[in-house]
Amino acid sequence: MSEPILVARGVTKVFELGRQQVRALRGVDLEVREGEFLALVGPSGSGKTTLLNLVGALDLPTSGELRVLGQSIAVLSRRQRADLRLRSIGFVFQAFNLVPVLTALENVEFVLELQGLEHRRERARAVLQELGLAELADRRPSELSGGQQQRVAVARAVAARPALVLADEPTANLDGENAEILMHMMRDLRERHGMTFIFSTHDPRVIAHAVRVVTLVDGRVARDEVTPGEAPHEIIPGIGKAPVSAIA
């Protein structure tokens, strides 16, 4: 059995809003293994985004143990957390959040440049090609539809072949057709490259694609279900991270 990519034990997160304390997470226990395709679901305010932020090392837990890719998030410095995100975690946001002044190709290339990789332009082009976005390479975000922007955002997130991709409501701003395209794209990536996907969503059509569905209610895991016949850690045994050069 592979090492868990994510281990959460009694994770809490409390926000201070003036004199008021908001307990966003009240003790989350969760274990995610490599190659899983996991949906975090739950009503608004249940703690989905907060949990994704903690897993993505964007924020620190108030208490509890949170290990991502073998590293305890709580003890990492700001720089170490940035490095962890850069090397191992990809993000897809609800609002796409592409850099508006860069083309689709440059948005992908920028992440590779941050990593200090060589042949960035070729690699970025190859990623767009693989995801069927080659014809959008030279367009800026303002020249792309929402669906196209989100697919480019996925390309940016996976360009450096991270072990873990986090997506916060990735289909919330997409119509049904684009949501389907996006989910297929993410499943394809997971099956081809063995990446682990964790995404939050309300959308039942998206939930239908998930192999495992974790339901959060009031900052706790209320349900943890696996699609029948698809034990998450047994779906793609032996598939590791493919090197970027493999697609170049």
Add this chain to the structure above:
Amino acid sequence: MGTAWTYALRSLRRNARRTALSIVGIGIGCALALFMESLNRGRDELFARMGAYGGAGHVRIVPNGWRERRDPRLRLANLAADVEAVRQLPGVAAVTIRARAQSLVAMGTHVVPVEIVGVDPQTEPSTNRFARNVSQGRYLQSSDTGTVVIGQAIADRLVAGLDDEILATAVGRSGDIESTLLRIVGIVRTGSDEIDATICHVVLADVERLTGLGGAGEVTLILEDWERADLAKASLSQAVRAGDEVLTWGEISPEFKGHLEQDNAVSRLVSGIILLIVVLGVASAQLAAVLERRREFAVLSALGMRSRTIVAVLLQEALAIGVASAALGLTIGLPFVWWLTTRGIDLSRYMGASYSFQGVLIEPIIYGDAGAWTAWYVLTVAILVTVAASLYPAWFASRTNPADALRVA
């Protein structure tokens, strides 16, 4: 060019009006600073030239102890070696030797205390502009003996004119009072009574005769480039033998140099205040730009961009603004500098045809200085201003907490 540069440069076009205003602000600030600097340098050059050609020279070899005591009776220990050392020094435009004596000059019942300067009539005019501007009579000649050239103020106080004989009295080598008659062959009118009251030139032999002290009290040099005085001093100091020492014009006239430095400090303070105002204005604009892009920086941070990379990107933007501002600053500033260097600022309306400052006669027209330094100066100032203005916004952006920024946005 990397994507980070592309990102930085294109980001400047997001709010083109703000970027343009920043560039205009910095450009005007740089142009003003350039004008002030040109004026400062021109004034420095003018004052140094006036001082040097007023007799001080750029560099002077004097006997040990002269610097502290300013005793005109001191004589060089190794005149021949000193002159040889000067001969070997490159970049010397003119050189002369002098000997001085404290004296009283009198005619009839009128007496004036004065420092008599014994000169070499052949070389003195090349180092002293007063020797070239005798208003009545002539300057000294090598064959002269018992002759004197005096300033108009001394002539007025003595009620003396050309060909009159005045009695010069000084303390001789043995401590006795020595006197000699000197015939006035020339009168110098500089336009400044203060300066005219200091001019009393005789040939070296007459000073020797009056004081009983042979040799010379100084070797005075005029350099081709006055700014190389310190270098010339360093070179000469190695060659000059013990007993004598080398001084620059600033050491010869420390009050004059101090006053110049004080004036320059005030001018640069004014430039600094102008640029500080520009820095604060640009910093405000940059901070607004950073706040507008807070979500974007949060996203980039989430993607793994380090704090220092965010700072670097914003400094790249500042660098681009700086270069553009420098180009604008030069475009605006150079015509004014050109005017300053060719027409100059004529202060004669306020101070007459000439005035003296710390014992140095100053011409009333101040010209600016120009040269290759203007480009480097403006580029340096513009980049320093933009980088200084961007440091706080860049730091602020680098401290963006991605989770907070994304949650708020």
